[in-house]
Amino acid sequence: MEIRCKLMLIAVMVFGVILSTASAAKFDASELDDETKGENWLAYGRTHSEQRYSPLNEINTQTVSNLGLAWSLDLPDARQIVSTTLAVDGILYITSSWSVVTAVDARTKRVLWKYDPDVVHKAGNTLRVLWGTSRGAAYWDGKLFVATGDGRLIAVDAKTGREVWSQMTVEPGSYYYITGAPRAFNGKVIIGNGGAEMGATRGYVTAYDAHTGEQAWRFHIVPGNPADGFENNAMKMAAKTWTGEWWKYGGGGNVWNAITYDPDFNHIYLGTGNGSPWNQKIRSPGGGDNLFLCSILALDADTGAYKWHYQTVPGETWDFNSAMDIVSVDLKVHDRVVKALMHAPKNGFFYIINRENGKLLSAEPFAKVTWATEVDMKTGRPVEVAGSRYEDGEVLMWPGPLGAHNWQPMSWNPELQLMFFPYHDLPGYYNDKKIRPAKFKAEGYKFEVGVILAAEDNPADIADSGLMGWDPITQTPAWKSPNPGMWHGGTMATGGNLVFQGRGDGKFIAYQAKDGKKLWEFDAKHGISAPPITYSLDGKQFIALPVGWGGGAAMLGGTMAGQHGWAYGAHPRRLLVFALGGEAELPETPGPIFAKPLDDASFEIDAGLAEQGEDLWGRTCFWCHGPAAVASGGAPDLRSSGVMFDIEALKKVVLGGQRISRGMPSYDGQLDENDVLTLQHYVRLKARNSLSKVAAN
Ligand code: CA
Secondary structure (H helix, E strand, O other): OHHHHHHHHHHHHHHHHHHHHHHHOOOOHHHHHOOOOOOOEOOOOOOOOOOOEEOOOOOOOOOHHHEEEEEEEEOOOOOOOOOEOEEEOOEEEEEEHHHEEEEEEOOOOOEEEEEOOOHHHHOHHHHHHOOOOOOEOEEEOOEEEEEOOOOEEEEEEOOOOOEEEEEEOOOOOOOOEOOOOOEEEOOEEEEOOEOOOOOOOEOEEEEEEOOOOOEEEEEEOOOOOHHHOOOOHHHHHHHOOOOOOHHHHOEEOOOOOOEEEEOOOOEEEEEOOOEEOOOHHHHOOOOOOOOOOOEEEEEEOOOOOEEEEEEOOOOOOOOOOOOOOEEEEEEEEOOEEEEEEEEOOOOOEEEEEEOOOOOEEEEEEOOOOOOEEEEEOOOOEEEEOOOOOOOOOEEEEOOOOOOOOOOOOOEEEOOOOEEEEEEEEOOEEEEOOOOOHHHOOOOOOOOOOOOEOOOOOOOOOOOEEEEEEEEOOOOEEEEEEEEOOOOOOOEEEEOOOEEEEEOOOOEEEEEEOOOOOEEEEEEOOOOOOOOOEEEEEOOEEEEEEEEOOOOHHHHHOOHHHHOOOOOOOOOOOEEEEEEEOOOOOOOOOOOOOOOOOOOOOOOOOOHHHHHHHHHHHOOOOHHHHOHHHOOOOOOOOHHHOHHHHOHHHHHHHHOOOOOHHHOOOOOEOOEOHHHHHHHHHHHHHHHHHHHHHHHHO
């Protein structure tokens, strides 16, 4: 009896200790505004500013040579990882493909829980337009928020992984999908969507109460049909910049990535998307700026009311969205401090904008740009080069639809006043000679943008790419370091005067921030597409990096992105954690694997069927399996798939949905048996051609 009482007493004491630890770690929202606290990585961009700068400096230019792998965790179910990991009070939250979240105790390295929103089975036809990518979660007061490809925004308990609430943010049966990370601020959580390439979509963002999931406000990016009335004066203003019957095409403007909260002015900044469809001759045939496409849009964070906008690409017609991240800084210019935004979108110009009023302060090209000569500082508008709008039916120009910089996050060193981001010089080819604007109709769940892109593979050396340290005061690069290939991870800057970046070839590198000198390198043996984060635990600094090839170019880049040999599903996805003195070994990992196209000489290829198949491929399959049937690792390379020889087996996959659980959608109701046959002949032709190319070499 006495012993039992003593045990109970001990239990109460232990429980009491747990309770007091829990209350000691109570969420303090001010930490999200405080650049000087480095223990946690609480948000997508670490803090509200999205600077991705951590003041931690135990790992620095002097000590980084002693950086080593401390531990690793395999994530066997993950397909691709592009997300930002969160570190909150000693727990790491990793978001992998299909928005699966894994919580890991950073001390014991134990998986605490895994939350799987079961996207592949819930997405239905939306699976046809999904890559399964998810750029991460948000955290607010004990809850973690993740958005799913099929359009849900879900709150889970950060301690238990149990679902607290779930909201469907899009109309079921519409073409919207979500790859972006939500952002949390002032007790609200906000999310946008993508889909401008996949059917008639009208972009919008929605803010919800973080605790209850109740909708707080919604803001549309482009106007709807005037006959239905406008939601607000901003839409009325925007409608004056559109022509024709744009609402029939949706208009686009989808906010699929950049959302920044600014506590200085209580603004939400949105990086808005491209037109739906891309081709303005179809979307808005009489021209016009088409607000608020390709803009930075400032809203009141409490109400969602319009505050100001700056449009980077008036009348966009190239997929030049402004969805790249928006970084809020206090820029020191001589003895003044300018409250500025920095933005390096697809179109190749680096913008500095006054974040109080949206006034353009500076815009200069950071990469090869041939569509415009400059941004006129009087009007704030780009000076376009004649022919860029494929007025004559086609144009080859820099940059193209993948942009000069994509969603890979940039980071800022406030002492050096330098911005670090990956760039690429990659052209785009646009052709609308065969497209009759009056006849254009987006079918939905197919890639249809009103312009035909090159159907060929992208050669390995088509792009020059690198990491850049950009000086916004002079608007010139302080340094550049070349990268192999073109698709690399985002960056992180630290108080140790270092910049970290993972590359497409699997190398994780630390650079000296001031001059880009390479100080340290680790071979992760798998493509890196996610940005690193840093946190501290019991006074020691750690760096966490998810490894797993992913994102747009990993799906549709062809040889350009496939050159590193990250074959679909072949290389383990992992979280790697580094610390000074780390001596862990990377678990065994296969080397690069390249597709070996198969052929059977007895298979008679019908040229007519193959030609029909090429057209269909360019609007459906290429989205994941690559241009000219050359995959880059995000999905199987079908030239080397046995299924492609067996038409009945192929029908079971394409029409019967046999591989839905792996993310391969069913096209039942959209494609028929003859369509499948044309695809088979197209892939057989591409496989035979690539083999004869190899033989000729
Ligand atoms: Ca786009």
